[in-house]
Amino acid sequence: MDKLDAVPAFSLRQLTYFLVAAEEGTISSAAARLHVSQSAISLAITELERALKVQLCVRRKAHGITLTPSGTQVLHHARALLRHATELQAESAGSPDELSGRLAMGCYPTLAPTVLPHLLHGFSTRHPRVTVDFTEGAQDALQQSLLTGELDLAVLYDMEIQPEIVQVELYRRAPHVVLPAAHPLAALNEVALRDLADEPMILLDSSPSSHHTLRMCADAGIKPLVRHRTSSFETARSLVGRGLGYAVQIQRPANDRTYEGLPVVHRAIAELRGYEVAVLLAWPRHTRLSRRAASLIAFCQETLSDDVPI
Template sequence: MEKLSNLPGFSLRQLWYFVAAAEEGTISAAASRLHVSQSAVSLALGELERALKVQLCVRRKAHGITLTPSGTQVLQQARALLRQAEELAETNAGDSADLAGRLALGCYLTLAPTVLPRLLHGFGGRHPRVTIDFTEGTQDALQRLLLAGELDLAVLYDMEVLPEIAQVELYHRRPHVLLPADHRLAGQPEVALHDLADEPMVLLDAPPSSHHTLRLCTDAGVKPVVRHRTSSFETARALVGRGLGYAMLIQRPANDRTYEGLPVVYKSISELSGYAVSVLLAWPRHTRLTRRSAEFVAYCQDVFAGEDS
């Protein structure tokens, strides 16, 4: 085994204070979060910079702190070290210790309304000392946050997933067409994209959903007439309810009415019979899951077992 030649000149507490300051953006906000004085945070940052022999941030009284390029790199490494230290503490605490602490969870925009409430409520009831902070975003943004160490886990679609991302499959969803209830095809058991080719489309423009939708149309030999674009799942439903076009979606809420109370109908797509998209729980491939994250992965697999549609 390789022997340590010397101890590092910095402490985990200094790294902890640095991460808090970087995430909060100001010394005062970091101090408030850590329940320490501003001078304690400022002192820790100065000591850490001297130990590493590099400037980590630029401090401006009226504008908080801005990370230097070196500071950005150290931030990612500091998060990894703090997670490893936490994992060491959890491992030696044994299985009898209650899970506690913070779990940073990301969720793709359109999945969030139907996935997050159930997971937060169920896992929170099982492990009340774990605080789940969640972030909603597009697939590319969430993957960047995972790789930067700002998220522990993220719920994503199996679309354009980076090779640096590890994953487990939770369930499948089939794409469908959303129509206003009075549409000429509303009474059909399923519809063909070719039958909608000349009608306006409302495109859910939240990557990678938009890329995926347009690719499916191309594969079916249809060039859609995109009339409206929106990054909001509910806005897309509202526009369809008003008869302003049809939409292709994957996620389906239980309520078949828009906020205005206008009815909409969901129809399977004849050209896509048998096709489905996987919903994943993902994390950085280079990161070993903490006990808290591993428990959350197992919980999600249990919750969504057999829930394909």
Template sequence: MDEPLDGPPRLPGYSLRQLLYFVTAAESGTLSEAAARLHISQSAVSLAISELERALKVQLCVRRKAHGITLTPAGKQSLREMRALLRQAEDLASDVSGTHQGLSGRLSVGCYVTLAPTVLPPLLQGFSALHPALTIDFEEGTGDHLQRRLLGGDLDVAVLYDTDVLPEMDRALLSTMRPHILLPAGHPLADQPVVALHDLAAEPMVLLDAPPSSHHTLLLCRSAGVTPTVRHRTGNFEMARALVGRGLGYAILVQRPANDRTYEGLPVVHKEIAELPEATVSVLLCWPRQVARTRRAAEFVRFCLRTRPADEPIAR
């Protein structure tokens, strides 16, 4: 049972509407764009922000006609808390109105760029089917970018590899995958069930350079006692596969699409790494530890854990 308040609560000097107008302006970058999104006048947005600043006794942003708005340090610091308050208010409205059986509002999900095509679609489809009134936004990006977005309050939850995850994150295990070597189908070692990195050390490597993939790949090579000859770097997963398919190098990847052909139709093969037969990579659901999760985010995490896939088999 919740503890009663010691005395009557003190009403804040600001309103949720003012918070909404400021958050929308901060996300839009200009007052005019915020006004268009809110379907109100630009002067109404400007007045609400001014009243909010007076209530909080701090300047939240600098407004310039030709340059939009720029958040002050206080504005940046307050933005995350304001987003959290708005989401909690939305949860309260949903609970009190009796719609708690079906979620509504907006859920923002991030996903590491190479995981997104295979991990996100079934999760979005399944969760949307359970909660058709809920709007789910998703964003793809690198691990460091998505974690900044989580800490900034832009995302509720993100799917990340368990590499370079910040200590500020809470996490839950979604699945486990195995790293593998990707070779063109015509490579001399393509018929071998297992391939040693030492046998590829002198050959060019195609490095997937999307943090934390590049760090993880080079760490695997060091663990195997190999210094790779990196010839090509790309932040695009399919570009890495395309370069391998054309025989321009080998790659070490974790995610494995169902189709073992590149966009150009060139065949590629997946091989277990001889030096690292037990190597695995965990896929996590992450959210900021210091920010209370909304009910939408908590339900999404529970849904993902109930429907999480089996561990990926060894690539051969």
């Protein structure tokens, strides 16, 4: 173990006040959130800047605070330090064999309906003293939140993963076409994208799903006629159910009816026979995993797999 040669010149309280001010964007909002005076927040940031010998933010009365490049870097380290401090406190207060504390989880929106309920219920049953908070968002935003320390883990598709992100594969799913039940091609077990080239498409317009779908169409030699765009998985299915076009999706709900009760069908894509997309659990490469995070990874690998229906 490395020897501690000097006591840090800053406190966890100063880091906490700085982190909350950065998240809230104003001194007043940070003070309200922490139930302390604005002067206490301002003084803590000033003392932290003095201890670190850098300017962390620009404070403007009418415009809140803006982090400097140094402030952004310190914020990343502050999140990690405070997370470890919270973990130490939680583990010291309870049994060494019992996990406790909070985990921040990210999930790509189309994966959330099938992954999150299973994960939240199952992991909480196994570790009742751990609270898992979740955030849904675009894949690039989730990866950025992992790298800045806002999230511990995230469930993502194996698409456009940054090199600073480590991942394990949970399961695989094949892309499929969603059609109205009355569509002439619905009677087939497999549909070719080229047979839909002249029909309107409902594009799931959320990165990287939209890029992936358009690339698959290009590889099949077609340029789809995108009629509607939506970031909602269920809205896309509902528009298909109304006969307004077809969609290409990966996740498939157990119920093949829309919110209006209109039936839709899911058919394999002829040009993509044998092709599947991996669903991943990801975390920052240079972050030490907490016991909670490591346990959640193990739980996901155990219960979210191709052999376990979800």
